[in-house]
Amino acid sequence: MKIDNILSSLEAKHPGESEYLQAVKEVLVSIEEVYNEHPEFEKHRIIERLVEPDRIFTFKVPWVDDQGQIQVNIGYRVQFNNTIGPYKGGIRFHASVNLSSLKFLGFEQTFKNALTTLPMGGAKGGSDFSPKGKSSAEIMRFCQAFMLELWRNIGPDTDVPAGDIGVGAREIGYLYGMYKKLARENTGTFTGKGLEYGGSLVRPEATGYGALYFVNEILKAKNIDIKGKTIAISGFGNVAWGAALKAVELGGKVVTISGPDGYIYDADGISGEKIDYMLELRNSGEDIVAPYAEKYPNSKFFAGKKPWEQKVDIALPCAIQNELNKQDAELLVSNSVTCVAEVSNMGCTAEAVDYFIEKKILFAPGKAVNAGGVATSGLEMSQNAMHIQWSAEEVDSRLHQIMINIHQQCIEHGKEKDGYINYVKGANIAGFMKVARAMIAQGVI
Ligand code: 2IT
Numbered sequence: 001m002k003i004d005n006i007l008s009s010l011e012a013k014h015p016g017e018s019e020y021l022q023a024v025k026e027v028l029v030s031i032e033e034v035y036n037e038h039p040e041f042e043k044h045r046i047i048e049r050l051v052e053p054d055r056i057f058t059f060k061v062p063w064v065d066d067q068g069q070i071q072v073n074i075g076y077r078v079q080f081n082n083t084i085g086p087y088k089g090g091i092r093f094h095a096s097v098n099l100s101s102l103k104f105l106g107f108e109q110t111f112k113n114a115l116t117t118l119p120m121g122g123a124k125g126g127s128d129f130s131p132k133g134k135s136s137a138e139i140m141r142f143c144q145a146f147m148l149e150l151w152r153n154i155g156p157d158t159d160v161p162a163g164d165i166g167v168g169a170r171e172i173g174y175l176y177g178m179y180k181k182l183a184r185e186n187t188g189t190f191t192g193k194g195l196e197y198g199g200s201l202v203r204p205e206a207t208g209y210g211a212l213y214f215v216n217e218i219l220k221a222k223n224i225d226i227k228g229k230t231i232a233i234s235g236f237g238n239v240a241w242g243a244a245l246k247a248v249e250l251g252g253k254v255v256t257i258s259g260p261d262g263y264i265y266d267a268d269g270i271s272g273e274k275i276d277y278m279l280e281l282r283n284s285g286e287d288i289v290a291p292y293a294e295k296y297p298n299s300k301f302f303a304g305k306k307p308w309e310q311k312v313d314i315a316l317p318c319a320i321q322n323e324l325n326k327q328d329a330e331l332l333v334s335n336s337v338t339c340v341a342e343v344s345n346m347g348c349t350a351e352a353v354d355y356f357i358e359k360k361i362l363f364a365p366g367k368a369v370n371a372g373g374v375a376t377s378g379l380e381m382s383q384n385a386m387h388i389q390w391s392a393e394e395v396d397s398r399l400h401q402i403m404i405n406i407h408q409q410c411i412e413h414g415k416e417k418d419g420y421i422n423y424v425k426g427a428n429i430a431g432f433m434k435v436a437r438a439m440i441a442q443g444v445i
Contacts, residue, residue, distance in 0.1 A: 085119030090164030111431030188384030208242020210372015227251035235319030317347030
């Protein structure tokens with residue numbers, strides 16, 4: 001494999017799709033060695049076939065706002081790869097959404113889903129619609145208009161969407177309601193549904209819980225106890241919330257959260273009702289964290305800054321791609337950070353990742369760390385298919401086991417000669433090998 005050739009041809013075909021090219025490059029660099037050890041991969045042109053999505057739907061989403069004005073957004077669904085199971089992946093509503101970001105997310109999802117041990121292919125969808133400041137009625141009309149286009153292309157055994165940034169329980173309710181009305185079936189073509197209509201216990205918490213189970217495995221492998229460790233979290237949405245809950249439960253001390261307006265540092269620790277308050281902040285629809293400092297005067301708000309400037313033991317980016325850059329990485333390392341785990345998808349820039357690995361920091365990539373979210377979606381699909389509901393304990397223990405298993409796969413494929421675990425390499429190789437072998441088995445399709 002000639003990585004440079006593949007990348008330059010991709011760049012020529014898809015100019016300007018920087019996130020997508022970044023995600024592809026990371027995987028290619030990681031797998032180059034094993035790829036070249038297996039001539040059958042080259043023979044079957046696995047890389048050339050794997051880097052392009054199976055298909056992409058792009059559609060117009062016209063809707064009417066509360067003032068009676070017509071608004072137009074763009075909707076997408078990128079069905080990336082269904083080699084090991086039905087297309088599966090979230091829907092993102094955020095002003096930054098474009099083809100590049102959804103292709104990167106769909107590409108990552110393919111490997112992440114392979115790591116979960118469950119039979120799910122990779123997909124991602126979304127819209128450049130920003131829920132910020134929108135009323136519930138507007139959100140409902142937008143979701144309905146979005147689904148009016150998408151419903152024909154999804155189904156319980158073809159493509160199962162879920163939430164992502166900007167798509168939570170409320171949006172999934174509206175999207176699923178419209179899907180069901182149009183498709184006239186009730187098989188659960190969506191995960192993250194409400195508990196009353198086929199949702200799974202622990203799905204809301206799953207991404208954050210899974211991430212902390214994974215972080216705990218990383219630390220345990222180095223005989224480090226998470227108890228008493230200080231933790232910087234970015235973001236204040238569903239993922240940050242679940243991560244904070246489990247971090248506190250395991251004995252860690254969460255000292256930051258952040259929003260687009262800046263970050264909060266709370267030396268007393270963010271626990272108990274303060275974590276509930278995160279949800280309140282999120283539900284206000286304003287997308288700001290500053291009010292936290294008014295409510296809890298011992299904490300401090302840093303306008304326009306990122307939490308990575310604080311001295312902490314563990315850093316958990318939980319917001320959005322490329323939210324932690326090389327400068328941030330240098331700050332964290334100079335403050336003796338022990339572990340950095342991406343909970344957001346591709347939370348760190350390529351330069352930041354390289355720097356952490358060069359400095360032998362315990363660093364783990366999003367596709368391993370945050371896989372508990374989609375894994376629990378897979379468990380929701382199983383429950384829907386069986387028409388039953390598992391208890392919270394049942395789901396949680398399966399989730400925990402899956403995260404331990406993913407960690408094991410990373411060690412197996414990422415352990416270097418000096419004993420350092422390169423989790424980026426480990427996760428990429430483990431995910432790739434599974435998908436590649438299945439592609440070969442299924443022929444040229
Ligand atoms: O990035 C992700 O893994 C998700 N947004 C969850 C996807 C899912 O299908 O649960």
